[in-house]
Amino acid sequence: MKTAVSTVTILAIIGASYLIWAPRSAQAWGASGHRLAARAAVLALPDDMPLFFTDSIDQLVYLNPEPDRWRDPAEAELDSALNQAYSVDHYLDLELVPEGALDSADRYEFARAVGDGTLPGFSSFRTLELFQRVRLEFRLWRQEDDAQIRGWIEQRIINDAGILGHYITDASNPLHTTIHFDGWTGDNPNGYETDRGIHTRFEAEYVNARISLDDMEPFMNSPVREWDNPRRAILDNLEASFAMVEPLYELDRDLRFGESTDSEAHHQFTAQRLAQGALALRDAWWTAWVSSAE
DSSP states (O other): HHHHHHHHHHHHHHHHHHHSSSSOOOOTTTHHHHHHHHHHHHSSSSSSOHHHHHHTHHHHHHTHHHHTTTTTTHHHHTTHHHHHHHHGGGOGGGGGTTTTTGSSSSHHHHHHHTTTTTTOOOOHHHHHHHHHHHHHHHHHHHHHHHHHHHHHHHHHHHHHHHHHHHHHHHSHHHHGGGSSBTBOOOOOOOOOOOOTHHHIIIIIIIIIOOOHHHHHHHOOOOOOOOOSHHHHHHHHHHHHHHHHHHHHEEEEEHHHHHOOOOOOOHHHHHHHHHHHHHHHHHHHHHHHHHTTTO
């Protein structure tokens, strides 16, 4: 009986949260930014990464924007279940997270800890879930002697690693860590943009027109590291991005982001954010591989 009540409570929280926080249409980085970050991440992997993985660079790049493809408007018109189910995995509004809630064991405990019909998003939990899947699959790959089965496991690894890449690179976009995800809300003493549109202008229009792999390269010199605490590393990535919310709005206030924006400060900020996503993704893949031997 206790389990049934808990389940009903969780479903009620999630159901109420959809009434308050409708699925977001903004897509972090757009396809171009996601592809750039994924390619940079693969190229930065150590040589000890399995060859089947690094040889799949084009597939990993293709898969990085995949969760945004699940938001196809045509599919939503037929039945919104897909977008409703996964939209909350793309962000975490850190302003709405009660103290200690992110220590929850899983997304359902987190929803219960937040309570009051508010759902800040599941970004950290979706990332951790996929990270664990990839690590598990690497472990199975290490243990398998049958060549055919190993090949099937490799397909699972590439697919899940590619999808994992989307959520990690999402987290490097400051607008996916805040209630101010597409225009400043509430008190606004600094005169930041309040109209919807900054999200697309920043992560799609500007990135498509102004950012290349070469622009990210100066920020990709951090050595690879194995996460000793994946859960904490995922949150660190989100919190570092959250610290950049106001600097992003300040840049946009001084000179609006867009395809014609010609500013070194805007350029450096955006290239560095994309590079940070690529480095976090590289470290996640590397950690999944190395720790799968334990």
